[in-house]
Amino acid sequence: MGKKVASPLGEEEFLRVVVAPVNGDYIANPTTRGAAMTLSISKSDGVIKIPANSEGIEEGSTVLVTLNRQRSEVDKTLLISGSHDIALDILASELTFAESGVRLISSSVGSVGGLLALSKGYAHIAGSHLLDEETGEYNFSAVKRHMPHEKVRIYDFVGRTQGLMVQKGNPKEIKDVKDLIVKGTKFMNRQRGSGTRLLFDYLLKQSDLDPSKIIGYENEEYTHWNVAAAVFSGFVDAGMGIMAAALASDLEFIPLENESFQIVVPAKFIGSVETVDILLKQLSTSDLRNQIASLGGYDVSLMGNVAGEVG
Known part of the structure; x- marks a missing residue:
């Protein structure tokens, strides 16, 4: 389980989740609960039953997911955790409608939360725009601080x-x-x-x-x-x-x-995880750049460039 989930004691709950293969395991993350349930159902991959005598699920615990989506679709899912941006939604749409059929699922937990999720093996990619006040540089010092034992590559995505x-x-x-x-x-x-x-x-x-x-x-x-x-x-x-x-x-x-809003990718995934390589290739397409640029407020001139490596 990629996130801790609280559940009312004494009430049986069926938690809808999205699932993706990361580092040889399947990672499950909860979808939206409450008012957005209809959207949650359409986006979910399966359901976890939380017993009435449980107060929830701890992060990192093993869970049983009853899938409502084909395993082949689940296996083509990428998890990106971190900062939210509509440009990522456009990227997800482009990937979905491409012949590859890759699904990109975003978890909006903030830039620091994304790097921490990546360091724990709960995501393939993190979206980040963390400013170093001393150097004026984005993301590099934060990656070094939060992912000290991981070699990663940082790609430019959009200027905002x-x-x-x-x-x-x-x-x-x-x-x-x-x-x-x-x-x-x-x-x-x-x-x-x-x-x-x-x-x-x-x-x-x-x-x-x-x-x-x-x-x-x-x-x-x-x-x-x-x-x-x-x-x-x-x-x-x-x-x-x-x-x-x-x-x-x-x-x-x-x-x-x-x-600078950038994408952080563990080096071990590049060239070894097909879905990650497909996403990185998508960054160089003119259709994606034009769609994002048309929104206004974005600089896409560096999209897909390697900003550097850490680790």
Whole structure:
């Protein structure tokens, strides 16, 4: 089991999961529970029965999955863990409709969570955009810190513009992070461990701002699109996220920083896991680049380039 799952004691639960072969084992990750159950059913590969006398499933435990999908489809599944981006959804779509039939399943746990999942053998790939405040470099120091015993290759995926998403007309007249305090703006943050959260904290530090003075600093969402939805609905006045999410959600955008979103791949998978090689080859296709570039807010000029190796 790739994630710890809590379950109410005294209630039998049937947990829907996605399954993929990683490092000779099959890794199961839970799909969405609760309100998004219909989507969860359509995306799931099978079901795990959690007995009524259990409080859940521990990470790393062995489980029995009753499959509702052909094993041949499961065997063509890639798990990518880490930061969320709609560009990954487009990549997944391109892979699905290609002749190879590779399925790319994303787990949005933040950049740090993705590297940790990769280090534990719970994913094939991690998506990351972790800034090193001292060097200004992305991901390399984080990979060294969180994956000290693994040789990995880092590939460029997309350049992105991070900033503040605000409602149309910018009613609070926000120009930079300082206005989040002086204008009493209600804010939506990203979760701890995400690259966006770390970047936001870095920008606050650079401006010598106290996070506790920002109304809603402790409010957390797990994707750029959830933050955008909170701003669009009026639940908050501003949120940190990427330009593409603001454009897609009909919001105004105040750019703050350009960053590198990269893909981290263990070297042992390259040339030995066919599905990984197919994904890496897909990065060089013009169709993929054009689709992502058309969204706005993305630089695809380096997509597929090897940024470097660690380990």
